[in-house]
Amino acid sequence: MRDVQVLSDNWYTLRNYTIDVRRSDGAWQRQKREVFDRGSGAGILLYNKKRRSIILARQLRLPAYLNGVADGMMLEVPAGLLDDRDPADAICHEVAEETGYEIGVPELVTDCFASPGAVTERLHLFLAEYDSASRPFQGGGLADEGEDIEVVEMGFDDALAAISDGRIRDAKTILLIYHARVHGVL
Numbered sequence: 001m002r003d004v005q006v007l008s009d010n011w012y013t014l015r016n017y018t019i020d021v022r023r024s025d026g027a028w029q030r031q032k033r034e035v036f037d038r039g040s041g042a043g044i045l046l047y048n049k050k051r052r053s054i055i056l057a058r059q060l061r062l063p064a065y066l067n068g069v070a071d072g073m074m075l076e077v078p079a080g081l082l083d084d085r086d087p088a089d090a091i092c093h094e095v096a097e098e099t100g101y102e103i104g105v106p107e108l109v110t111d112c113f114a115s116p117g118a119v120t121e122r123l124h125l126f127l128a129e130y131d132s133a134s135r136p137f138q139g140g141g142l143a144d145e146g147e148d149i150e151v152v153e154m155g156f157d158d159a160l161a162a163i164s165d166g167r168i169r170d171a172k173t174i175l176l177i178y179h180a181r182v183h184g185v186l
């Protein structure tokens with residue numbers, strides 16, 4: 001690492017790094033890379049075996065709107081930033097806040113990088129069963145933080161079709177739905 005410059009430090013942080021990289025042929029090369037640090041996050045597929053259904057959150061996502069989604073609305077698994085919390089604790093909290101459901105101990109599926117060329121975020125992805133009777137909270141997200149989340153219960157076959165026809169376009173959501181399919185969760 002030769003140098004690091006903060007380009008923007010408002011809600012999250014964008015830095016410009018200057019690094020010396022040893023290439024596969026042994027030669028050194030100086031590179032500059034802009035990296036966006038918004039912490040790490042967690043997401044979860046809530047599923048119900050009996051109903052053969054899952055729970056998704058529909059909300060406005062400005063980056064999706066800016067890059068081709070006409071109304072900017074995205075259907076995603078419940079997710080949130082860790083804000084220094086343990087990933088499993090954080091996701092249980094996000095599930096309650098965004099969907100209103102209370103869940104047991106979530107099962108870790110993977111810990112992956114969603115956009116490793118530009119963003120530091122590690123995504124801790126989980127599965128948990130939900131029960132329609134265990135919904136003690138209202139869900140919908142935090143209005144004073146600008147969240148306005150519609151909770152959507154979707155049949156698993158419809159969710160698979162939604163990946164093919166473009167109604168679901170969020171990578172972590174697609175990963176978790178296919179994981180559930182491959183491992184026969186639903």
Ligand SMILES: Nc1nc2c(ncn2[C@@H]2O[C@H](COP(=O)(O)OP(=O)(O)O[C@H]3O[C@H](CO)[C@@H](O)[C@H](O)[C@@H]3O)[C@@H](O)[C@H]2O)c(=O)[nH]1
Nearest residue numbers: 011012040041042043079080081094121123145146147172
């Ligand atoms: N003022 C302000 N608020 C912001 C900004 N960026 C995000 N927020 C607010 O910060 C909160 C973040 O909510 P979370 O539920 O923690 O995160 P998320 O946006 O749902 O999910 C993110 O994390 C996932 C898991 O890591 C990501 O996969 C997903 O893409 C998303 O970025 C939201 O209330 C959002 O409105 C900003 O630039 N300015």
Ligand SMILES: [Mg+2]
Nearest residue numbers: 078079080098
């Ligand atoms: Mg969220």
